[in-house]
Amino acid sequence: MNDAVTKPKTRTKTKVERPKLHKVILINDDYTPREFVTMILKAEFRMTEDQAYKVMITAHKLGACVVAVFTRDVAETKATRATDAGRAKGYPLLFTTEPEE
Template structure:
């Protein structure tokens, strides 16, 4: 039997040490204006202009870019808020999430 099954204290510590982290990923498209992507990154992800511009440009050139890593629920909330903000203005901009290895 594993150590965690024998000793509940070990299991609790393991949970504290390994939060469920998820990446927020910015996906490129052909229609959303670059400046709008930068504005969303600054507003939702607390980036400064040069950080936001670099992330936008990486997604533009490579197809996707990891924006940041958060606990699962925070990553999902931020990705949804950012995507919805773009949708409300008619842009197809997409933020997704995926678990970090």
């Protein structure tokens, strides 16, 4: 008779942490035309006309509005590109990023 003891195999499963997300925030200013802000939101954040208008109006009324949430690299890239597009036209348009809670 075989007296061998069989031992169950154990596997170590590595847990991958999800990347932290960052919010892209539109900061209101009194100089950038609403139509231009809407155009930037549509172009950079792929919003519909209606979505872009709602975000723009919310920022206008409240002073700031969360546009979208992305991983840090994507959020910073989109915020920079959108801000630079405003600067290229001479507007003080500003998008910032901050970590999501």
